[in-house]
Amino acid sequence: MKAAAQAADAIKKHVSKDGSIQVLSHLDADGLSAAGIIGTALTRLDGKFRIRIERWLDERVIEGLVADRLALVILCDLGSGDINILSSRLKDRQLVILDHHQPVGEAEHNFVHVNPHVFGIDGSKNLSSAGIAYFVAKAIDGANMDLAAVAIVGALGDLQDKYEQRRLGGPNALILEDAEAKGCLKAETDLMFFGRETRPIHKALACTTTPFIAGLSGEEDKSLAFLAGLGIMPKKGEKWRALRDLSEDEKKKLFNALADYMVSQGLSGNRALSLRGNVYTLTHEEPWTPLRDAREFSVLLNATGRMDRPSLGIAICMGDRSTALEEANSLLQDYRRTITMYLNWLMEPNMDRIEELDDIYVVRGEGVIDDKIIGAISSMLSTNLAKPEKPIIAYSAMPKENLAKVSARAIELAVEKGLNLGEIMRVAAERCSGKGGGHNIAAGAQVPITMLDSFIKLVNERVKEQLGTSKP
Numbered sequence: 001m002k003a004a005a006q007a008a009d010a011i012k013k014h015v016s017k018d019g020s021i022q023v024l025s026h027l028d029a030d031g032l033s034a035a036g037i038i039g040t041a042l043t044r045l046d047g048k049f050r051i052r053i054e055r056w057l058d059e060r061v062i063e064g065l066v067a068d069r070l071a072l073v074i075l076c077d078l079g080s081g082d083i084n085i086l087s088s089r090l091k092d093r094q095l096v097i098l099d100h101h102q103p104v105g106e107a108e109h110n111f112v113h114v115n116p117h118v119f120g121i122d123g124s125k126n127l128s129s130a131g132i133a134y135f136v137a138k139a140i141d142g143a144n145m146d147l148a149a150v151a152i153v154g155a156l157g158d159l160q161d162k163y164e165q166r167r168l169g170g171p172n173a174l175i176l177e178d179a180e181a182k183g184c185l186k187a188e189t190d191l192m193f194f195g196r197e198t199r200p201i202h203k204a205l206a207c208t209t210t211p212f213i214a215g216l217s218g219e220e221d222k223s224l225a226f227l228a229g230l231g232i233m234p235k236k237g238e239k240w241r242a243l244r245d246l247s248e249d250e251k252k253k254l255f256n257a258l259a260d261y262m263v264s265q266g267l268s269g270n271r272a273l274s275l276r277g278n279v280y281t282l283t284h285e286e287p288w289t290p291l292r293d294a295r296e297f298s299v300l301l302n303a304t305g306r307m308d309r310p311s312l313g314i315a316i317c318m319g320d321r322s323t324a325l326e327e328a329n330s331l332l333q334d335y336r337r338t339i340t341m342y343l344n345w346l347m348e349p350n351m352d353r354i355e356e357l358d359d360i361y362v363v364r365g366e367g368v369i370d371d372k373i374i375g376a377i378s379s380m381l382s383t384n385l386a387k388p389e390k391p392i393i394a395y396s397a398m399p400k401e402n403l404a405k406v407s408a409r410a411i412e413l414a415v416e417k418g419l420n421l422g423e424i425m426r427v428a429a430e431r432c433s434g435k436g437g438g439h440n441i442a443a444g445a446q447v448p449i450t451m452l453d454s455f456i457k458l459v460n461e462r463v464k465e466q467l468g469t470s471k472p
């Protein structure tokens with residue numbers, strides 16, 4: 001909180017001098033939420049600012065910051081893994097870094113570095129960049145407590161609901177308290193279908209991809225037939241029923257039937273447990289909109305960022321409920337169809353598109369899966385593989401840059417045994433003339449395509465070293 005207050009003081013001081021501010025953030029839901037929170041706080045201060053969204057920090061982006069010559073740069077969901085290069089290129093600037101990835105290097109004295117890892121807090125599950133941005137906004141002005149709900153959206157977008165029954169914990173719980181105190185959020189336990197507030201039951205079931213349920217995910221007709229077989233009526237009169245309209249008995253019947261179905265498909269019975277957990281309803285948002293459920297809100301933001309329209313996500317986080325929301329809703333449908341298409345392609349029988357090595361899974365998405373969506377795919381697959389204790393390494397090609405974009409995911413059990421994917425990706429990428437880093441449970445890298453096989457081999461070896469695993 002002291003570091004957040006220091007960041008707030010630096011921002012207020014700069015605004016008081018009528019200086020222009022560059023806000024640079026990542027394109028995922030957490031990055032867009034963080035940028036939206038900071039953007040709103042700056043707007044309320046009458047600050048001069050602009051927001052840019054990037055896939056990552058690279059030489060091109062840093063050169064742009066050098067050329068801009070703005071006195072204050074705020075980095076959201078970026079920067080902690082690049083402190084060394086930022087210190088060498090921007091040591092004469094004031095930087096505010098609001099990031100939750102594992103830090104690499106020492107920050108300059110004129111950098112305000114707000115990162116949970118610096119204070120012994122796990123940034124992969126206890127506080128996201130949106131949460132850090134919220135604490136800074138709250139330190140700027142207590143009136144910004146109304147932004148707590150957006151911070152929760154960012155945390156859920158970064159899959160930080162890793163406590164029992166998919167609950168948010170750690171400092172995220174403090175943000176939840178603020179959101180509930182402001183009356184803008186309600187937490188409860190329920191089934192967790194995508195669109196539980198907004199979609200007819202069969203459509204919500206068909207939209208569920210975490211876990212991916214073969215034969216139901218992406219299949220509205222089959223989902224409708226599944227419900228009919230249980231005697232659950234999708235309509236009441238002429239009106240479609242949403243999940244929120246089901247009785248407790250109907251929800252129990254549906255949950256048990258899905259658990260049995262998933263086992264029949266060869267999935268562990270424990271996978272069904274992820275269908276039930278803590279849900280977070282944004283009570284100030286209109287019912288029957290994707291902003292009502294915080295997880296659905298986060299998917300909407302991911303869609304805007306990964307489908308090249310991040311400005312829509314920023315606008316929505318900053319309060320636009322008209323044109324931006326309408327356009328984002330349309331984009332969300334395209335995003336969901338794209339995700340389902342990729343997952344179905346990967347899981348086609350007898351195609352072996354997911355390769356199992358000794359200690360990792362490898363998803364080879366080059367030429368098919370878009371590099372901006374490979375992270376979402378790896379997250380969904382990480383709990384849907386035959387041996388989920390093995391990390392998954394998914395990649396997509398970026399031919400124009402001659403790079404492979406790599407996304408790595410693991411489950412909590414592997415992290416508890418000593419796995420640190422952020423360190424593995426950083427070391428392996430650096431040895432292959434690339435760049436990597438992230439969290440212990442989720443990380444990424446960019447490596448030259450020509451070095452990809454060497455990189456995968458190194459990752460497999462490093463996972464074995466950390467976990468002591470291999471085939472008998």
